[in-house]
Structures are given as C-alpha cells and as structure tokens.
Amino acid sequence: MPAEPNLADSKLIIFDWDGTLFQSIELIQNSIVAAGVDVGETISPELARHIIGLGLKAAQQLLFSEARGADAGFLSRFHRAYRDRYEAGEAQIQLYEGVFSLISELHARGKIIAVATAKSRAGIERSLEATRLKPYVSHSRTPEECRPKPDPQMLHEILNAAGLPREAAVMVGDTTHDLLMAQNAGVPAIAITHGAHAGAELTGMNPLAVCADIAQLRALLCPQGR
Numbered sequence: 227m228p229a230e231p232n233l234a235d236s237k238l239i240i241f242d243w244d245g246t247l248f249q250s251i252e253l254i255q256n257s258i259v260a261a262g263v264d265v266g267e268t269i270s271p272e273l274a275r276h277i278i279g280l281g282l283k284a285a286q287q288l289l290f291s292e293a294r295g296a297d298a299g300f301l302s303r304f305h306r307a308y309r310d311r312y313e314a315g316e317a318q319i320q321l322y323e324g325v326f327s328l329i330s331e332l333h334a335r336g337k338i339i340a341v342a343t344a345k346s347r348a349g350i351e352r353s354l355e356a357t358r359l360k361p362y363v364s365h366s367r368t369p370e371e372c373r374p375k376p377d378p379q380m381l382h383e384i385l386n387a388a389g390l391p392r393e394a395a396v397m398v399g400d401t402t403h404d405l406l407m408a409q410n411a412g413v414p415a416i417a418i419t420h421g422a423h424a425g426a427e428l429t430g431m432n433p434l435a436v437c438a439d440i441a442q443l444r445a446l447l448c449p450q451g452r
Contacts (some may be wrong), residue, residue: 392412
C-alpha cells in the first residue's frame with residue numbers, strides 16, 4: 227500500500243470557510259431557523275446545522291416539502307429572510323483563534339492557500355476583506371462558479387488553477403460535505419471538529435487526521451523545526 231502523505235509537505239492547502247476558519251456556524255444556524263419562522267416554516271436547529279455547507283438545491287430538498295421547494299416565490303422570500311438575518315450579525319463574527327497566524331505562517335512557508343466554500347462570491351469576498359486574509363488566498367471557488375459540495379468540481383478547478391496534482395493538496399473542513407467532496411476529488415482531507423458537524427460524524431468519513439482546534443491543525447501543517 228502507498229504511504230500516507232506527510233501533511234506538512236502539502237503544497238496546496240484548501241480550506242472550507244464557515245466553521246473551519248470563520249466562527250459563523252451559530253449565526254448561520256440561527257439565521258436559517260429564524261428565516262423559516264419568517265416564512266411560516268419550522269426548521270429544527272439540528273437540521274439547520276446539518277445542511278451548512280450543502281448546495282442550495284440539496285439543502286432545500288431537506289428543509290422543505292416538494293411543493294414548497296418548487297415555489298419560486300416562497301424560496302425567494304426564505305433566501306431574502308436568511309440573508310437579512312445573517313448579514314445583520316456578520317460584522318460581529320471573528321476568525322477562530324489562531325487562524326490568522328496559521329494562514330500567514332503557511333504563506334511564509336511558500337504554501338498556496340485556497341478556499342472552497344458554500345458562501346456566495348460576494349459573501350466570501352466580503353469575509354476575506356474583513357478578516358484581512360485576502361492577500362494570502364490565491365484561489366477560491368463558490369457554488370456560483372462550480373457545482374456545489376460534495377461535487378468535486380471546486381477542488382478540480384483549484385488544482386488546475388494552482389497547476390498541482392491532487393496528491394500535492396490537502397482539504398481542511400468541518401463537515402461531512404467537505405470530506406465527501408475531498409473523497410470525490412481524490413484529495414487527502416483533515417477534519418476539524420469545532421464547526422458544524424460532530425467529531426464522530428467526521429471520524430466516520432476516515433480523514434487522514436482529525437483536529438479539535440486550530441492549534442492541533444497548526445501542529446500538523448507547520449511542525450516545529452521544519
């Protein structure tokens with residue numbers, strides 16, 4: 227059997243955004259639940275949390291009945307209500323502790339940094355600017371340019387843009403959707419458990435490593451003495 231890759235040797239580090247680098251999970255979950263109330267639907271916090279990171283169509287199929295999911299006017303009202311709720315609280319969200327230091331160190335070590343996210347293009351650009359990470363991120367893909375997670379298109383396009391094979395990359399994510407996308411692309415993956423999905427769910431996806439926080443992730447990607 228081939229040896230497992232040394233994660234510190236990865237040339238391209240592809241991060242999910244919400245729940246991996248950005249402490250937005252509670253706001254996203256609460257905004258989904260509240261938007262449901264706004265349009266007359268009851269959405270449990272557990273379901274709202276589970277769909278974080280999924281593509282829009284897949285999320286809608288889980289959230290709503292077939293009839294509601296086919297009602298363009300209803301969906302437009304729900305999306306507007308969600309956006310209003312989320313954007314009202316977005317300015318209060320911060321990166322997880324240690325993220326800025328990790329990204330800047332990876333960049334200093336010559337690593338290529340990318341983001342594969344379920345956010346809109348406008349949303350990720352706004353977040354990268356607000357967190358001052360934009361200068362470090364060489365490539366990013368959203369569902370507006372690619373098929374959504376867990377389809378591997380985002381990762382394929384990032385690999386092509388970086389000019390690297392999948393073996394040179396690693397995907398870091400906090401949901402089973404992230405890990406399944408990585409599996410579908412043949413890219414090694416690291417799970418981080420401080421986000422949307424529970425550690426047991428993530429471990430069940432057989433990532434190369436499972437980290438509880440950014441400090442553990444940094445120890446893998448930026449070991450001392452290297």
